[in-house]
Amino acid sequence: MRSLADTGPGRLAATTAALLALAVVLGYLEAVLVPPLPVPGVKLGLANLAVIVALVRVGAARAAFVSLGRVLLVSLAVGTLGGPAFLLSLGGALAAFVVMWALSLRATSFSPVGWSVAGAAAHVTAQLFVAAALAGSPAPLALLPLSLAASLPFGLALGFLARTVLSRLPELSLSVAGR
């Protein structure tokens, strides 16, 4: 897939900012509009769509900026900054990003669908470990089987969605640049 990295720093920065904005909006909408799912810790993970697109289009460093910046800004918007929910989000986002970045280095073996599934699994696993550390009890880990199983369909769905978005993104970028 074509990267934007060679199209100039201005466009790169603009694309990164647009992806961060997209991640924040998706994360915020999911936080305030989507009702909690029956399995604790499992979310649709819509914001991860922007992170996957960023990994492909603007590189790992800027994708990390999108991922962690999204956690910071959404926490600020919903009023959880610095609290346990923020630490859970941060732990999940960090773990998901590291796993997806590692897989993206083997782009011939793994597609964004695989990154998404692995990222979702890493996200829920890290969140439960952070929850166990915060609670001082291993009890949250009891949710691990259910959370991992639930992360699978969401990771797959988001991965296919990311693949579709990525296949159409070059046209979108050109239309923006043409204005």
Place this chain on the structure above:
Amino acid sequence: MTRGDLLIVIAVAGFALLAVPVAGVALVQPAEGAVFSSPAGETRVALDAPGRYQVAGARGTVTFEVAEGQVRAIAAECPDGLCVNSGVARPGRPIVCAPNGVSAALTGGGAGELDAVSR
């Protein structure tokens, strides 16, 4: 979807299955001791020390038995004997003889049940 993606899907499903024993360990936290409370104060005992303990309450004495890592009330000087019929104490679920002001609760463990879930 690549073959690598398929392997990831299988691995995540496998980890979910492998995590089932982890969940069991996380939920089962054995209690370490018991505390008998009465108007006179508290008495702490280890669950690995079998024996019978008489706890004087406001209206009579309740006899608890510690055996096989469990605590139960075996006798009470009260007409109803509700505590005797309450079975063994569980983490977070003590045996209580309210009129006597006597109770037996497990310590050092936990039921592993979550009080609340936030996101």
